[in-house]
Amino acid sequence: MRVGLDVGGTKTDAVALDAHDSLVARIRLPTQPGAAGVLETIRTALRGLTDQCTAGDVRSIGIGMPGQVDPGGSVVRHAVNLGLQDLDLRELLERVTAVPVSVENDVKAAALGAYALRGGVDEALGYLNLGTGVAAGAVLNGELWRGSAGVAGEIGHLSIDPTGPLCACGQRGCIEAYAGGGAVARRWGRPGAGAVHEVFDAAEAGDRWAQRMRGEIAWAVASAVRVLTLSLDVSTVVLGGGVAALGGRLLDPVAEVLEQEATASHFLASLRLADRVETLPAGSLAAAFGAALVGQRPH
Ligand SMILES: [Zn+2]
Structure with a gap:
């Protein structure tokens, strides 16, 4: 075995x-x-x-x-x-x-596990891990893509707003600074692994600050989906990690952002990004x- x-x-x-x-x-x-x-x-x-x-x-x-x-x-x-x-x-x-x-x-x-659990059918699959930090993996033609030194997929540290919040890596406005569980906990003011879930609960209960944070999380995840698709043409982006356990509560606002962005761009619309995203089953x-x-x- x-x-x-x-x-x-x-x-x-x-x-x-x-x-x-x-x-x-x-x-x-x-x-x-x-x-x-x-x-x-x-x-x-x-x-x-x-x-x-x-x-x-x-x-x-x-x-x-x-x-x-x-x-x-x-x-x-x-x-x-x-x-x-x-x-x-x-x-x-x-x-x-x-x-x-x-x-x-x-x-x-x-990423390799997600590829295998989907039956090994994807020619190009992206996996986005949403935990304390944010990072991605890619399986291309059945093989993990590692890059020259194993750094491939560290898109959590891709800045999407140079005036955004400071990231632990020293840059501003990294995807991780908006969607990483650690960064969310700091901005939410309550440490702990459950901060993102708390933000979503509060947003659904009508808290305006939480709604704004939820919007930023969705926007950052949508940006990561766009980056993975535009750089590798992955047919599927699987979301995993503790934050992805939110399932549809996360997928819906992410799809909303992707569809909104597509209304302004024929190019993005043609890529049907929202249709490519799914979450790993909980557990x-x-x-x-x-x-x-x-x-x-x-x-
Ligand atoms: Zn960073």
Whole structure:
């Protein structure tokens, strides 16, 4: 069987796939921080999966990590939320498991998972992760697009308003500064992972400031959809991450912005951007699933 893990800042999802890429086991557990903690979390997850199923030996392990991963699929350069820096996770894990290991950025792994969960039918698929930050992944002709140094898809730091709010990266008006959960929480004045949901609740209850923020979130997400489509001609943009769990409550205002922009441009209208956007189902294991697929592919 092939194992995939999505190591998040607070929790880790792990799945095991059989030879037909069907899910045969899954487990979720809290992530322990630091290099030793992450290793222990992964080993505990592996034990949990092998206890659950009889699909044979583990043939490969793929790991999605929230941070910058070297294109070689081995070294995690920075994973701030986990307290990791320059960790050769592949070498460490291969030493203790004797199984081939591949490490990938979690958003890129989720992009591959979203592609596979849609049946592998998209010639060009974009995945937009809306979590604490905003980043995208793309699967082109069945392969993840990584770029020369793994930076491909970091469109959260594309500025859409040079006079907009300051972003953590130092620029102003980044997509992430409007639609990232961390930035929304700061502007909303209430820290925590649920800030975007609170903003949407308040907007629906008639709060004017929340309605304005909801409009900006939708505009920023719509901008990301436009960028992905214009740069890569993706036929589908899948929205994932905690914010995407809003489902139709997010999709509707995003589609409204895209349709509004299309009324002013025959070109944009011809691209039918609103029709290309969908959300991952709530509780989707796309990132862990994609990590398992990364593990079986040559890097
Ligand atoms: Zn930025």
